[in-house]
Amino acid sequence: MNRNRLSPDMQTGLNKQMTQEALAAQIYLSYAAWASGEGYNGIANFLFRHANEERNHMMKFLEYILERGGKVTIEAIPQPPGNPGSVQKCFEQVFQQEVDNTTAIYKLVKQSFDEGDWATWHFMQWFVKEQTEEETLALNLLDKIKVAGGEKATDEALYNLNRDLETEPDEASLAETKSADNP
Template sequence: MNRNRLSPEMESGLNKQMTQEAWAAQVYLSYAAWAASEGYNGIANFLFRHANEERNHMMKFLEYILERGGKVNIDAIAKPPQDPSNVQDCFEQVFKQEVDNTTSIYRLVKLSHDEGDWATWHFMQWFVKEQTEEETLALNLLDKIKIAGGTSATPEALYTLDRDMEKEPDEAELAENKTVEKP
């Protein structure tokens, strides 16, 4: 008896997304190691936490595929890109990677909708919200870097930014949660 409740296309897409989440974890891990080697321990701490978050996302996909009776395919992940040239470049690359990930998530949402696979559609809604948070967080950090001076930031400004990043929350507050009383 076939217990797989995922279409072949959906199973393949979910496996690809699982691999993409693993790659994202490696990117964050690589950038965290770079930041630590540059003396930015607060930024490194933030990036290490996000590497772990991406690994958790990977595991969510793995578990979901198994729960739906699908076959998990563990593929090799590509080497992360080269080290960033500076703090601004680091977070520009983080933002780009998150936007690319959002695009992949949206493809799976559309596929689940087109197939009428409402279980997968529902599962993917958590990732839609998560990607909105990730993009917002990256943009907020880029704004802070810009205020600090961007690529021309002084060592003092980078030191302050690094200390702030150590305590930076891992999630951004989304516009959908804002009210007139609490903008």
Template sequence: MNTNRLSSAMQDALIKQMTKEGHASQIFLSYGCWADVKGYGGIANFLYRHSQEERNHMIKFMRYILDRGGEARVEAIPAPPENPQNLTDCFNKVFQHEVDNTTSIYALVDLSFQEKDWATWNFMQWFVKEQIEEEKLALELIDKLKIAGGDRASDESLFSLDKALEAAPDDVPLPETATAENPS
């Protein structure tokens, strides 16, 4: 008896996303190494933590496929792209990567809706919310660097930014949690 509750198209799409999450982990790990070499230990630590979070996302997809009776496959992960040229480039690449990942998440939501696969649709809602958080976090990186002076930031500003990111929480408040008493 076939106990796989996922269509072959859905299983393949979930495996593709699982691989994409693994690739994201490698990208952030690579960028973390780059930041470490440049002397930005706090930024590196932030990126290393983000790398681990992406790997955890990969495991969530793997576990879901297996729990639905599917066959999870670990596929080759492409090499990370070239190192960023500077912090502006790094943070812009982090943001663009998150936007690309959001697009992939939305495609999975769309496929689950088309197939009337409500279990997968429900599973994907966590990732929809997560991508709001991820994009906001990436935008905050860009904004913080701009406030520090961007590519012309002083060493003192970059030192402060580096220390702030080292201590920064990995999650951000989202609009759906805002109230009149606590708007941010």
């Protein structure tokens, strides 16, 4: 008896996304190690926490594939890009990585819709919201870097940013939670 409730294409796509989430974790881990080596321990702490979050996303995909009777395929994770070289470039690359991840998530959402795979479509809605949050968080960080001076940020501005990111919440406040009373 075939227990797999995923189409072959959906199973492939979900496995690919699982690997993409693992790569995202490696990118955050790599940038965290770079930041720590540069003395930005607050930034490193923030990035280490996000590496763990991406690993959790990877596990969500793995568990979902198994729950739907599919076959999990563990593939090699590509090497993350080299060290960013600056705090500004670090968060620009983080933002781009999140945009790329959002694009991949949207592709799976569309595929699940087109296939009428409503269980997968429903599962993917959590990731749609999560990616909105991740992109918002990355944009907020880029705004902070810009205010600090961007590539020309002073040591004092980077010190303050580093200190703030050590305790920065891991979630961004989204527009859907806003109202006239709570802007």
